[in-house]
Amino acid sequence: MKKTLVLVRHATAEDQTFRIKDFDRNLNSKGLSEAAAMGKWLAESGVKPDIFITSPASRAYKTAEIISGKLGVNASSLITNADIYEGGPQSYLNAVNTVPENFSMLMLFGHNPDISYFAEYLTGSNLGSMKKGSIAIIDFDDLNWAEISAKTGNLNLYKTPGEVREAE
Template identity: 70%
Template sequence: MKKTLILVRHATAEDQSFRIKDFDRNLNNKGLAESAAMGKWFAANDIKPDIFISSPASRALKTAEIIAEELGVNVSSINLQPAIYDGGPRAYLGAVTGVSENFTILVLFGHNPDITYFAEYLSGANLGSMKKGGAAFIEFENQKWEEISAKTGNLTLYKTPKQVQGDE
């Protein structure tokens, strides 16, 4: 059975400053618009993840919540994985391999550079650096979530907010 992993880098956040901890940085107006555009694009293309996993950092969680709302998904069902915030690509792998086999489409919201490294690790593709709010779609044929590892997936699509805002 085919599995689809959608990796979403959080949308544009407020700049880092000494007054605010990195973990607590919120989306700025551009980031709110990017998240809504991606959510609308997901809905228009009938992309319906079975499970949402997110870093608990404000900017990643808000990106997840806005996309969930656009898809009519209850935001309380978003699964928070604290290790994604600063645990490196290994934390991303742990979040994915721990998912129940009942789910076939997983969307995971995280941070650069780890999310780009993770997408490249799984697919062997060269993404450079994922854009803020960008989504990488990686498909796995005949694999269980727990079996996913290096170069076992196929990058089938990469979309950015700028691309989908141009589609409207």
């Protein structure tokens, strides 16, 4: 059965200062707008994930909350995975490999540089650094979640908030 992974880099967050721990940085007004625009675009494009996994860091969780809301999904169904925050690309792979087989589309919210490395690891595509709020949609043909690994996916789409806004 085909599996689809939608990787989402968190939207723009407030700058890091000595007063705010990195983990606690929130989305700024630009980030709130980016997340809403991407959620609206995903909904209009008919993207319907059946499971959502997010880093628990404030900026990633809020991005997940906004996008899932635009997709008609209650935030209470978001699954947080603490390893995604600073766990390296291997933590993203672990999160994907442990998704139950009854789900066919996973939306995973995380951070750079790991999420960009992970997208490249899965597809062999050179995405460079994923922009804040951007998404990469990766398809896997005839694989179980547990079988997903290096270069097993096909990059279907990469979209940034700027591209979505230009199309409006």
